[in-house]
Amino acid sequence: MLDLVNTFISWRMKKRFHQIELFLRHPHEVQQELLLAQLHKARDTKWGRHYHFSEIKRYEEFARRVPLHTYEDLEKEIEELRQGAENRMWPGKIKWFAKSSGTTNSRSKFIPVTQEAIEGNHFKAGKDLLSIYCHNFPETKIFSGTNLRLGGSTFGDAEHGSFYGDVSAILIEHLPFWVEMRSTPNSRISLMSEWEEKLEAMAHTSMKEDVTSLAGVPSWMLVLINRVLELSGKDNLHEVWPNLELYMHGGVNFTPYRPQYEALMDKPLNYLDTYNASEGFFALQDQPGVNELLLMLDYGIFYEFIPMEHFNGTHSPTVPLWEVERGKNYALVISSNAGLWRYLIGDTIRFTSLKPYRIQITGRTKHFINTFGEELIVENAETALSRTCQAHQLRIKDYTVAPVYMEGRQRGAHEWLIEFEEDPRDQSAFAQDLDRELQKVNSDYEAKRYKNMALSPLKLNLAQPGLFYQWLKAKGKLGGQHKVPRLSNDRRYMDEMLKMNL
DSSP: OHHHHHHHHHHHHHHHHHHHHHHHHOHHHHHHHHHHHHHHHTTTSHHHHHTTGGGOOSHHHHHHHSOOBOHHHHHHHHHHHHTTOBSSSSSSBOOEEEEEOTTTOSSOEEEEEOHHHIIIIIIHHHHHHHHHHHHHOTTOOGGGSEEEEOOOOEEEETTTTEEEEOHHHHHHHHOOHHHHHTEESOHHHHTOSOHHHHHHHHHHHHTTSOEEEEEEOHHHHHHHHHHHHHHHTOSSHHHHOTTOOEEEEOSSOSTTTHHHHHHTOSSOOEEEEEEEETTEEEEEOOSTTOSOEEEOSSSSEEEEEEEGGGOBTBTOOOEEGGGOOTTOEEEEEEEETTSOOSEEEEEEEEEEEETTEEEEEEEESSSEEOTTSOOEEHHHHHHHHHHHHHHHTOOEEEEEEEEEOOBTTBOBEEEEEEEESSOOSOHHHHHHHHHHHHHHHOHHHHHHHGGGSSBOOOEEEEOOTTHHHHHHHHTTOOSTTOOOOSBOSSSHHHHHHHHHOO
8 A cells, every 4th residue: 555655646746846857947947937927916016016927017117117125124024024914015914924034143034924925935845855766766655654853942922923034943833744644743832932851752662663854954953863863873874764864954954964974875866955944945955965956946036146256235225036146245135925025044155057957055144254364264274174084984963164353463363162973183284284274175265374474374273072962052043044153253152152161
């Protein structure tokens, strides 16, 4: 019976793959039609009337009439939506809001999540992810078992009739029954609000299931599967789940985590990377083993891009999809079926291909280090760290980087705090090699390091076991999509962590 279920679902998923080919053949037309359709739908909203959506017929007119926005620009409007206001940025009343802090900022964001976004963006992406997987692996058996999903929690505002929580939890709340039947644990456990209690319940429940696929943020999924191994007494995850074949991940760069996952398996696992956020689902990996993501163009999101060399917040120039260049670094701007119009989500990407449009995530507009003109982005840091770990045969759990400011005649530097699975035998050698790799991937950093003229060699601190977990716990940021900030242009996070690293 299970084989019949697997065969039927796989067949349905493969049929959807042919529909994806439409935007692959006609990307510009699909994006332009999507923009006009959404402007038409929102024409009678407060924003639609203010910016005369009904009169806009071309992208250039849209970009001229509607200004760029950040969350701070929309905060008052969104708060009124949470209190019951209707027909503001999108037709009708919005009941669900994805609570997001980006990384660990104390000030939370509440991103509107409309029914159109749930069905036409997030759920559509989930189907496409599986459709592409079935296309690439036609002999898959993932539908014979269950999917272990790891998400956050939701909370209600009884006074105003609205709800908020991690976007993954909002999706679990709306899953159709047939998906819920193929998922573990059940929604009651999945949506528990106390992270450590939920982790225990998830581990005890899922280890009894025939888990064939995993879905969740790599850092938190590692915590869960290590607990499963601890409880089961097994040496690797395939001894617990012999039919496990796929891990769908997103939220953070997977490269630093991959060696840890491979060490926990008895046979190769297939990995599918995704680019999803509270604001929407944007891209997914459509080619096995390739480190780039296909930008999905029919998910109710119209894309614009700011060349990073001209980035100036909401005063930045933008280009549409049909004007982007391969290899350039862009800040991402979206107009979505959640009512976000020309919204800067804070991420930066680079196009690796224009036929079709494939991207790599390069970092955040606010998460970089440029204290000394070195312009170090997350992509640089993770490439250098991955190479150095490979050379030293080490695996990391987490890390963060901050500047060391110049004082008097003392030069500046970068300070790293890394939690290893096993600490380096030679900490100094690891630090020197990491510094050299950073110079290889970032010419500005190399220039500042030349003869120690502007920057001294990086400083490496070893984090005690569980430091980042305890830091997140102290901030009430366990589970969900919360993550440690990789690069900070100031020392606030670093100094907090060093005080705990005693």
